[in-house]
Amino acid sequence: MVERKRLFDDQDTRMLPGNASGLHGEDIISVSQFTTEQLAYIFDVAQEMRGMVERVGGTDLLRGRVLACLFYEPSTRTSASFIAAMERLGGSVIPITQGVQFSSVSKGETLHDTIRTLEQYSDVIVLRHPETGSADIAAAAADVPVINAGDGAGEHPTQALLDLFTIKEELGTLDGLHVAMVGDLRHGRTVHSLTQLLGRYDVRFTFVSPEVLRLPLDYMNQIKDAGKDVRETYNVADVIGNADVLYVTRVQKERFSDLAQYESLKDYYRITPDLMAQAKERAIIMHPLPRVNEIDVRIDTDPRAAYFRQVRNGMYIRMALLAAVLGRA
């Protein structure tokens, strides 16, 4: 028999691990797991990713690696940005994002078994699921890293990272800011994660919501215990003149059992050009998107509208996170 020629060179250095982030092999479940140094490190890598993408579009840092993207809830940005991030780093994707109904989930497969299966094919799993705590269940089932892309009304850590990164990029600092969170603070997982992260910095909060959509007490107490100045109001007009960041969210229809209640709340807030005329010149307006009616489209051309720049930042942050959990950053 002819001796077989080896396919791979053992001296190939492409797969040399790097773990300066301390995230190699780690799950990303909650923002509470990150140290402040790790956040700064991820932001630094994200900035490098931005530079690389602007120069050459992509690289082969994650060549040969596969991401399984498993979404049990609708998504445009989170799924597309993870896919774009993986592909720009030279990896590839198993997308189960549009048709969980066409997968074995519709045959009654448990989350545990679906995750155990996908980890046989992939090196990292991104999961969005309607139940709070589902990301922990998946992480316990899998040996490969699991990244929480939203667990019900729980957390959305990668969104919070990109939100924080956006504030820093737009305003140059995370300290000395007055942040106003507006809308469905009860069900909005992006608010839950971002509030926890911002609580580590010198930030003053105003929570703007109708009574039934107030921020859950757990999150409120956490930042109060951290000694933050916290106010609550129903009225955007109370804060618009002195907020540095206006973080607007949609009323989360899918979390209501009483649709009549949703209907009565869905148009509670609407940021209009008239309101923006009262905002600081250097303020920014953010939104995790999708927007329904909360922000008038005429604001899109206002330089303070940061929500589409925020979307782009999501790709750089997810590139940094994928590189980190796969041991390349």
Ligand code: NCD
């Ligand atoms: C958010 C989510 O899914 O929690 N969307 C997103 O990931 N950008 C916000 C929302 O759906 O309102």
